[in-house]
Amino acid sequence: MEETLGELGEFGLIEAVTARLPQGPHVLLGPGDDAALLAAPDRRVVASTDLLVEGRHFRRDWSTGYEIGRKAAAANLADIAAMGARPTALLIGLAAPATLPVRWALDLADGLRDECEPVGASVIGGDVVGAEAITIAVTALGDLAGREPVTRSGARPGDVLALAGRVGWSAAGLALLTLASGGDLGEVAESPLIRAHLQPEPPYDAGPAAAAGGATAMIDVSDGLVQDLGHIAAGSGVAIDVDPAALELSPLLAAAARCGVDPYDWALAGGEDHALAATFPSTAGLPYGWRRIGGVLAGGGVTVTVAGQPYRRAGGWAHFSGDAPVP
Amino acid sequence: MEETLGELGEFGLIEAVTARLPQGPHVLLGPGDDAALLAAPDRRVVASTDLLVEGRHFRRDWSTGYEIGRKAAAANLADIAAMGARPTALLIGLAAPATLPVRWALDLADGLRDECEPVGASVIGGDVVGAEAITIAVTALGDLAGREPVTRSGARPGDVLALAGRVGWSAAGLALLTLASGGDLGEVAESPLIRAHLQPEPPYDAGPAAAAGGATAMIDVSDGLVQDLGHIAAGSGVAIDVDPAALELSPLLAAAARCGVDPYDWALAGGEDHALAATFPSTAGLPYGWRRIGGVLAGGGVTVTVAGQPYRRAGGWAHFSGDAPVP
Numbered sequence: 001m002e003e004t005l006g007e008l009g010e011f012g013l014i015e016a017v018t019a020r021l022p023q024g025p026h027v028l029l030g031p032g033d034d035a036a037l038l039a040a041p042d043r044r045v046v047a048s049t050d051l052l053v054e055g056r057h058f059r060r061d062w063s064t065g066y067e068i069g070r071k072a073a074a075a076n077l078a079d080i081a082a083m084g085a086r087p088t089a090l091l092i093g094l095a096a097p098a099t100l101p102v103r104w105a106l107d108l109a110d111g112l113r114d115e116c117e118p119v120g121a122s123v124i125g126g127d128v129v130g131a132e133a134i135t136i137a138v139t140a141l142g143d144l145a146g147r148e149p150v151t152r153s154g155a156r157p158g159d160v161l162a163l164a165g166r167v168g169w170s171a172a173g174l175a176l177l178t179l180a181s182g183g184d185l186g187e188v189a190e191s192p193l194i195r196a197h198l199q200p201e202p203p204y205d206a207g208p209a210a211a212a213g214g215a216t217a218m219i220d221v222s223d224g225l226v227q228d229l230g231h232i233a234a235g236s237g238v239a240i241d242v243d244p245a246a247l248e249l250s251p252l253l254a255a256a257a258r259c260g261v262d263p264y265d266w267a268l269a270g271g272e273d274h275a276l277a278a279t280f281p282s283t284a285g286l287p288y289g290w291r292r293i294g295g296v297l298a299g300g301g302v303t304v305t306v307a308g309q310p311y312r313r314a315g316g317w318a319h320f321s322g323d324a325p326v327p
Numbered sequence: 328m329e330e331t332l333g334e335l336g337e338f339g340l341i342e343a344v345t346a347r348l349p350q351g352p353h354v355l356l357g358p359g360d361d362a363a364l365l366a367a368p369d370r371r372v373v374a375s376t377d378l379l380v381e382g383r384h385f386r387r388d389w390s391t392g393y394e395i396g397r398k399a400a401a402a403n404l405a406d407i408a409a410m411g412a413r414p415t416a417l418l419i420g421l422a423a424p425a426t427l428p429v430r431w432a433l434d435l436a437d438g439l440r441d442e443c444e445p446v447g448a449s450v451i452g453g454d455v456v457g458a459e460a461i462t463i464a465v466t467a468l469g470d471l472a473g474r475e476p477v478t479r480s481g482a483r484p485g486d487v488l489a490l491a492g493r494v495g496w497s498a499a500g501l502a503l504l505t506l507a508s509g510g511d512l513g514e515v516a517e518s519p520l521i522r523a524h525l526q527p528e529p530p531y532d533a534g535p536a537a538a539a540g541g542a543t544a545m546i547d548v549s550d551g552l553v554q555d556l557g558h559i560a561a562g563s564g565v566a567i568d569v570d571p572a573a574l575e576l577s578p579l580l581a582a583a584a585r586c587g588v589d590p591y592d593w594a595l596a597g598g599e600d601h602a603l604a605a606t607f608p609s610t611a612g613l614p615y616g617w618r619r620i621g622g623v624l625a626g627g628g629v630t631v632t633v634a635g636q637p638y639r640r641a642g643g644w645a646h647f648s649g650d651a652p653v654p
Contacts, residue, residue: 028371028476029476029478032479032562033410033476033478033479033562034375034406034407034409034410034479034545034546034547035373035374035375035406035407035409035410035412035467035469036373036374036375037371037372037373037374037410037471037476038371038372038373038374039370039371040367040369040370040371040372041370042367043366043367043368043370044355044364044365044366044367045364045365045367045372045468046362046363046364046365047362047363047364047365047416047418047451047452047466047468048361048362048363048418048452049418049419049420049452049453049454049464049466050420050454051420051421051422051454051455051456051458051462051464052456053422053456053457053458056456056457056458057456079361079362080361080362082361082362083360083361083362083364085362089374091374091375091376091466092376093376093377093378093420093464094378095378095380095462124374125374125375125376126376127376127377127378128378129378129379129380129383129384130380130383131378131380131383131460131462132459132460133458133459133460135378135422135458135462135464137376137378137420137462137464137466139374139376139418139464139466140362141372141374142362144364149355149356149360149364151356151360152359152360152361218361219361220361235359235360
């Protein structure tokens, strides 16, 4: 029998998890006290929070604890990058049943750690409580190093729309997982699309690079490209047109479209890849890692179009609706 | 029929909540973007996170959404104060069923806001997701204004043990609520002890005052005085003795003891009042709001004693055990 959280207890779990979490140079006081203390050399701190709920954001039969840790961290670190900042720290809340194997919680911590380390962030604090279902709360903090934050509201007509990272991969991977559900995943499990769904790879460096390169607006594509560009359009009072030819869809997406889906729907409406979308003055060259995918127009009428046309799918992830990506 | 979260939708709820949340002077960029931006004038930021789960930390038939908001904020703001810092911001994650009335979520936001405002903190960000049960994730941030953080590890033999705020009130209020459960609470509902359980009043100012006044160690009493002093004793390698006569129990506690409980057990083992306990050099006067309740001794043997004796109750709140304060 595997040891469970109920057997190890709250303080035992905290001790075991904390021992696995190295503390980076920003950490002045790590886990173990009433609160942690983090350096904020910029005199400002960027902060964002997200909740992940089992059955809605992840399934334990599809993802390991490690993968869920990576993905939970990635979603939040990408929010920090989307402001133009570098992530410095995560705080984690874990609500879980007493029957959960300790191993799963340690794997989760390892995944959080391994997603944080390459970007220089540390898990500096957390909380564990008993609950019926697993819920993971992640708060990410970051530092702008003197840069101005890139919000959703600075896009101007004439700006170039650009993308860093992948779109559609996670949605295609989810479709493959759903197709294979119930049976042995077999070689499908090795698909880079499924890997992309289980463990997204946000282009963290592209956020600060965009801020330094004069980006006028930026967003983390978490709910779907068209839907998230709608937030920039609304925030900036502009219209945005996506050039689908410029999306340069991976051949993998076309191959996976055997499940009867237009791969452009994955790219335009699929979430969870945590690409970054930003707008730049047309006079500026795009920073490394960014590619042009459209342009910014004067506002009025439909705010986001694809090749000049309204996009037919309502698209994107909606909480509290039946349109959850994980059944 | 009351409008529900499912009818209003994620973005409608965020808009309605955000409109109720004033942004204080520390907020450089409030809710509505990928992340918020908060001033950290000290070049350091204090950070802590907590999860509250329905049925374990609160009951909707005992507490209003407003009271739960106040209490959720209080628990986290007290953690910041216990480091010697002033709270500057909260980030909130709310997982809730689609059937939850919008009114309840707005009341929660009002409670969070009203607990934050007097201490100068703002709710700067959040997330809402669908889930079977209500879970509230709270992250608090704070500023030390140049003071050194007061940890759990600096207590020295000979130090004075001091307390700010109330102990035992919340546990007594919970006992009254449990006694009255099922029936109409009637006049019991007006008891200050029940009010203390539903809406604790942490002595926020006492934290920074203790730091400025030379406190050697400090902790937020969230799980029970003896249990939480155990963390200072362990962190500092000392023993701590509580003088029960110095606790100056309120006559209210004695009156409530008609349910057959020794009121000292509430004071020594009851959590959730979010008093602050700290140690001070014996040569220092105690800052305003603090009173002596014992002393620090050389380590070895039982780490926390009451009038020189081991305290008989194992005491305090334990997650993942059957000893949950809310059935």
